[in-house]
Amino acid sequence: MPSNDKLFAYNLGLIVPLSEATLHISDLSVQRGYGVFDFVKVQQGFPLFLDDYLDRFFQSAQLMHLSMPLTREEIKQVIDELIARNQLPEAGLKMILTGGYSEDGFTPMNPNLLITQLPLTLPSEEKVAKGIPIMTHDYVREMPEVKTINYSMGIRLLHEQKANGTEEVLYVKNGLVSEFPRCNFFMVTHDNTIVTPANNILRGITRKNVLSLAGRRYKAEVRDIRLEEILQAKECFLTSTTKRILPIVRVDGVLVGTGKPGEVSLQLLQDLMELEDSQIAALRE
Amino acid sequence: MPSNDKLFAYNLGLIVPLSEATLHISDLSVQRGYGVFDFVKVQQGFPLFLDDYLDRFFQSAQLMHLSMPLTREEIKQVIDELIARNQLPEAGLKMILTGGYSEDGFTPMNPNLLITQLPLTLPSEEKVAKGIPIMTHDYVREMPEVKTINYSMGIRLLHEQKANGTEEVLYVKNGLVSEFPRCNFFMVTHDNTIVTPANNILRGITRKNVLSLAGRRYKAEVRDIRLEEILQAKECFLTSTTKRILPIVRVDGVLVGTGKPGEVSLQLLQDLMELEDSQIAALRE
Numbered sequence: 001m002p003s004n005d006k007l008f009a010y011n012l013g014l015i016v017p018l019s020e021a022t023l024h025i026s027d028l029s030v031q032r033g034y035g036v037f038d039f040v041k042v043q044q045g046f047p048l049f050l051d052d053y054l055d056r057f058f059q060s061a062q063l064m065h066l067s068m069p070l071t072r073e074e075i076k077q078v079i080d081e082l083i084a085r086n087q088l089p090e091a092g093l094k095m096i097l098t099g100g101y102s103e104d105g106f107t108p109m110n111p112n113l114l115i116t117q118l119p120l121t122l123p124s125e126e127k128v129a130k131g132i133p134i135m136t137h138d139y140v141r142e143m144p145e146v147k148t149i150n151y152s153m154g155i156r157l158l159h160e161q162k163a164n165g166t167e168e169v170l171y172v173k174n175g176l177v178s179e180f181p182r183c184n185f186f187m188v189t190h191d192n193t194i195v196t197p198a199n200n201i202l203r204g205i206t207r208k209n210v211l212s213l214a215g216r217r218y219k220a221e222v223r224d225i226r227l228e229e230i231l232q233a234k235e236c237f238l239t240s241t242t243k244r245i246l247p248i249v250r251v252d253g254v255l256v257g258t259g260k261p262g263e264v265s266l267q268l269l270q271d272l273m274e275l276e277d278s279q280i281a282a283l284r285e
Numbered sequence: 286m287p288s289n290d291k292l293f294a295y296n297l298g299l300i301v302p303l304s305e306a307t308l309h310i311s312d313l314s315v316q317r318g319y320g321v322f323d324f325v326k327v328q329q330g331f332p333l334f335l336d337d338y339l340d341r342f343f344q345s346a347q348l349m350h351l352s353m354p355l356t357r358e359e360i361k362q363v364i365d366e367l368i369a370r371n372q373l374p375e376a377g378l379k380m381i382l383t384g385g386y387s388e389d390g391f392t393p394m395n396p397n398l399l400i401t402q403l404p405l406t407l408p409s410e411e412k413v414a415k416g417i418p419i420m421t422h423d424y425v426r427e428m429p430e431v432k433t434i435n436y437s438m439g440i441r442l443l444h445e446q447k448a449n450g451t452e453e454v455l456y457v458k459n460g461l462v463s464e465f466p467r468c469n470f471f472m473v474t475h476d477n478t479i480v481t482p483a484n485n486i487l488r489g490i491t492r493k494n495v496l497s498l499a500g501r502r503y504k505a506e507v508r509d510i511r512l513e514e515i516l517q518a519k520e521c522f523l524t525s526t527t528k529r530i531l532p533i534v535r536v537d538g539v540l541v542g543t544g545k546p547g548e549v550s551l552q553l554l555q556d557l558m559e560l561e562d563s564q565i566a567a568l569r570e
Contacts, residue, residue, distance in 0.1 A: 009310070011310065019309075021309065021310045022307035022308060022309050022310060023307060023308055023310055023315060024304075024306065024307050025294070025296065025306045025307065025308055025381075025399050025401065027315070028440070029314055029315045029318065030308060030312070030314045030315060030320070030381065030383065030399070030434070031381070031434065032434055032435075032436040032437075032440060033314065033318025033319075033320070033433070033434040033435040033436060033437060034318075034436060034437060034440050035315070035318070063441075064437070064440075064441055065441065065443075065444045094316075094390070096310075096315065096316070098315065099440065105379070105403070106436070106439075106440065106443075106467075107440075107443065108440065108443075114310050114315070116310070118390070139427070142424070142427055142437065142438060143437060143438070143441070148318070148437050149315070149316065149317055149318040150317075150318040150435045150437050151317040151318060151319060151391070152317075152318060152319060152349070152427065152428060152433050152435050153427060153428070154391075155313070155317060155319050155349075155384065155391065155392075155393065156348075156349055156350065156428070158350075158391075158392065158393075159350045182391075
């Protein structure tokens with residue numbers, strides 16, 4: 001059990017100490033890995049782009065035929081209360097909706113909703129300045145459009161990543177790049193076009209924001225990307241809620257571009273942080 | 286929470302009332318659907334073919350890089366104790382090994398082991414006599430060789446099954462039949478050859494037993510099966526620990542063979558029940 005002794009969580013209708021937040025083992029997440037979730041970043045005490053994340057959370061629930069026990073406004077109230085009680089200005093808010101306590105261990109019942117808030121570790125400045133090496137793996141997520149809790153493949157591959165010294169795994173199927181277990185993929189071509197895969201991906205909120213920011217300075221394209229292309233790219237990076245933009249400098253041992261984080265990636269990271277700041281300023285008002 | 290008030294379960298090192306068996310929500314099954322399991326049938330108080338199931342359970346754990354907190358002998362002792370305390374002569378024993386309480390919500394820690402015993406409902410005689418209609422779905426499990434807890438697709442499709450009146454879903458990818466979410470597939474050709482898919486399947490213990498029994502009376506083949514073939518088959522059936530052999534009489538609305546359970550399927554079911562009885566007799570001594 002994590003040692004966040006003084007934190008509170010929302011668990012089955014109540015705000016309780018996180019240490020006491022439990023589920024009966026008949027829950028369909030335990031029995032069958034059945035559930036959806038979403039993850040929001042809290043910065044300076046504000047949940048950023050919350051409506052986008054809630055939209056996606058409700059959509060995932062619907063796609064898995066799970067009814068949400070709270071309304072959107074009620075979830076927002078719980079989030080406000082957790083932020084107020086936990087006093088964690090920089091944090092990750094995770095909302096999980098499971099298949100509920102199942103009588104036969106297979107059929108979903110009344111879904112269980114959990115909301116936790118935990119301290120967040122952002123990538124270090126050193127990591128951003130250095131970029132990361134990644135590996136690829138022959139795989140495509142089975143329901144890429146849904147944010148299910150199924151990370152069997154990504155977690156199983158941690159072992160392999162550790163062995164080969166890479167920090168993330170990029171899924172590639174039939175020669176086409178899709179996404180990372182928890183991040184979206186972008187490449188920058190030599191004519192400064194920002195490209196991200198169109199298909200077989202989870203539509204990341206940071207991906208959406210970066211695409212929008214990219215369009216202000218560069219050309220942005222959403223299309224299929226072949227693995228060979230990324231080895232010819234000028235720059236590559238990943239996006240995620242917690243990692244923002246993280247440059248990729250090596251793919252399966254092969255250098256990307258100069259092997260150092262590129263100026264376009266770093267410019268977009270700057271733009272993204274400014275967008276976050278402007279959201280915080282707006283929410284403060 | 287299920288209402289099996291007087292049952293006991295093994296949970297995190299202790300035998301406890303099932304109603305009190307809980308996991309902290311930081312468990313990696315809840316957070317990321319990460320875990321493996323296995324399921325043994327108890328008949329007349331004896332766990333049937335237990336060593337086969339334990340072999341597979343340990344192998345699944347190893348393939349997911351999860352270390353087992355108990356030895357094989359210790360698990361057997363827990364099972365004996367549950368059977369003695371629960372007094373459920375006909376039951377299902379489920380062993381689940383999760384990724385444990387994860388500090389970062391992604392990296393497996395010390396795995397958590399749960400063992401429950403619940404009453405078992407076998408298919409009714411009427412259902413066996415009538416056979417069942419099934420649907421197919423374009424899918425192949427992502428790690429078919431591992432008994433992970435990930436049933437996202439199978440459970441999501443319950444909705445569709447209900448709408449079209451089918452009882453199981455058979456996964457088919459690139460024209461090749463693999464398996465059901467929880468059962469293996471068999472067909473009987475017009476020359477009484479028993480055929481079951483070779484690839485992209487979980488190696489069922491009942492599948493193994495049925496193959497062995499089939500070889501005594503008929504020709505048995507393990508090979509790829511194309512969807513078109515099953516529409517030409519004389520008989521089709523599924524096998525599983527709880528369902529034994531269940532005839533399939535309709536696939537996506539098309540009749541299989543005569544549309545009634547066939548004599549080969551029913552003969553093999555008879556043989557399987559005799560094999561179970563002989564195991565029970567041997568265990569009783």
